[in-house]
Amino acid sequence: MAEALPGTTVARREIWSVGGGKGGIGKSLIAASVGWQLARMGRRVVLVDADLGGANLHTCLGLPPSGRSLADFIQRRVPNLEEVMVEAGAPNLRLISGASDLLSAANIKHLQKLRVIQQIRGLEVDVVLIDLGAGTSFNSLDFFLLSDVSILAVVPEPTSIENGYRFIKSALYRRLRTLARTDWVRALVDIALDPKNEEGIRTPLDLLTRVERQDRDAADELRRGMTRFQPRFVVNEVRDEADVNIGFQLVAACARHLGLRATYAGFVHHEDAVWQAMRRRRLFMTDAPTSRAAEEIRKVTRALVKGESLGSGY
């Protein structure tokens, strides 16, 4: 039976995505469990596995590899995405699998991506939740940027945090480049992409200052674009309080040094129940519904729906 959540009705179709830059940090598990929870709250959800080079969202959900996948749509073997949508083992929840034997599907072309985006926007659901692949490919960045809710998953490890920042900066610069209306601003964004550039532009805030010196209107336009980009952090596999605090640190550092209004949606503890469920190829939300991790996913999902943050950390 679906859980009612008063006052949080999704008024229109929303696109959510889960990125993170690094592989093996639990993006797919977060996508599967948040999607499952949204469905349980009464939303009509379709999960999209856009990790075309390493799709395994179906496994996280306890499903066998689908006979149909996103690659069939990309290769025009089916006319629309509904054709590749399968039931995902819970009411209101469906899956567009990314699993494919088509190796080239990992690098879809720009026009193919636009077709996918157009179809996603037309799906008759409340939430489309996209599981992005690792790395900072333009495909991942573009799906992340077009999302209404952009979830950035990290684990409390240096490599994950480094890649998380790299992912955010890459996404932000890509957004700013799109917004740039003149060649010189675009050129400056390209320069900023090199962290050791000779212009001394080290952060998006430096870039804004540099643009503002020459063209205040252009800087305002970029600033508005930055304001609309609001990644929501989820810290996965935390073990202690210091790990939990990393989410607060990321939000504070993003605000002060990248000029971004990120939020901290919550954290999920490292727990045996999660990997035990995974080994049984079952989602821990159904296999261990009373586990701490399951309760934390419920909290994270509610925070994401309401746009809430855990606060400042002080």
Next chain:
Amino acid sequence: MAPATEAARPDDLYAVLGLAPRASAEQVERAYRFWLELYGEGTLGTYSLLEPEEAETQRSRVREAYEVLGNAERRREYDESRGFEPPELVAEPGGPAAGRPGGPVSPAAVTGASLRQYRESRGVSLGQIASVTKIGQRYLEYIEEDRFSMLPAAVYLRGFLQQYALFLGLDPRAVAQEYMGRIPKA
């Protein structure tokens, strides 16, 4: 309370600590510890974002802001010079707002036990201090246990004590001097 935006008010000490001007003394303390930890050497949330020199600059700014805002008298002068309203009063017996007329205080008698009590009353773990100061946690434990024979040479110990005190918002010189004064001469 919405945190102040530092980029919009770069010379505002409250913005340095991410606070609004009416923040309570307790909020100032919590914010100070948070930002000091954020800019600590090798802190996970910033080490890959900031160069070490930049992190050090930020640490200095946080300390400078706290030296004013953590001192009731200096804070009042600063607020008046800026036209800010007085801070929110926190009616907490023995809390930070109550016992700090003139600045960072030291426990009455600086012993390991009194330091530990002060630290715990602020909800700070030894792990947090170790993480920011890079002092081995076992040395911090020796300090709080008054295990003088296990402590390092005086020149190092003084630095450890000062960093420990700074983290907790205590007077670093007074804490180091009083604590070391209790160590029996060899």
